[in-house]
Amino acid sequence: MPRSVSGVEMRKRQAAHIEAPAQAPGQPRPNTCCLCWCGCCKCLWNEDRIERSQTCKMDPIEAGDEQHPSLDEVLSWARSFELLLRSLEGREVFQEFLRSEYSEDNLLFWLACDELKKETNPAVVEEKARIIYEDYVSILSPKEVSLDSRVREGINQSLSEPSNLMYEEAQLQIYTLMHRDSFPRFLNSSVYRDLLANRRRTCLDT
Template sequence: MTVELRSVSGVEMRKRQQAHIEGPPQASGQPRPNTCCLCWCGCCKCLWTEDRRMDSIEATEEQNPSLEELVSWARSFEMMMRSSEGRELFSEFLRSEYSEENLLFWLACEDLKKETNPTAVEEKARIIYEDYVSILSPKEVSLDSRVREGINQTLAEPSNLMYEEAQLQIYTLMHRDSFPRFLNSSVYRDLLDGRRRSCLDT
């Protein structure tokens, strides 16, 4: 099944993904999808593809998190991940460490978990495999052999929860490995110091 995925479905899925990333032009006045939240409970529509991620980055630049929000992120990784501004700042840090694929994989899994259409589930599951699980992908995430084998066994009949264990593993990796460095990075510290100076000036 894995060989078929790479040799037959891979090219097709890659074309579909590229078309989805580029997307049709946004019609004037047409409402954009709800990308305001990415919560662990999956209560709303979350970001997935890179074009929507970039849209969110542009919106975040205008929102400017408050000092209270910035301080709250240092206390809780989950709280930061629930914040659109927090996720985008964390994404910027991950890009500097060449590990942004971890967050992108997590986002893709969140999107897949909310999908109910069987055809869409199969397509998204295959795209996730091609982009983040396949050893041929430059964006392959680090999964242990047991989790990887479990994914391979479900490829014949993909489901919207097939990456749940892998998603949790990557979430834990980001929490334990990347998040402490993020809190000590210039990406976070400079913004935090800037907010503190702004509060003192006012």
């Protein structure tokens, strides 16, 4: 005679054979992954993958690894405004000074134009050109930079067909303004002089 099965064991066997709700033919199961047959959105493997992905995007450079300019580099800034702008640390120090004079937007505009020059994707060029105009050229912007009427007119005409070089003349005008006006004051400011003195003390201590 076949072996009898208790009611409890029968329920266990029935539960073990319960399948997930049937999918419509040809319809993909949403939010599935190779380790999650049920396709639930709370898959632990999926959460672990997302967490690892977010961790990988973290900046590997810690605050303690910040690099400081050498004495030679700081001295080179006084000899050349171009060298100052080419240096990441130089731009940061110069921006700190400009912020104290409420003219930081000149440097930000110059940097934005420089980034635009590197773009080749027409869609990206159009978007960045529009943002630059709204942020630094429009008379309605609180960050408007000082440009003469001729340069402004040229920019307005270029807006219909923006290019990565449409702000080149305006960028040169702001560069000249910073070079002739802000740069000499920067070299005589406490921001630059204190940094220079600090670098010299560091050299003497080593």
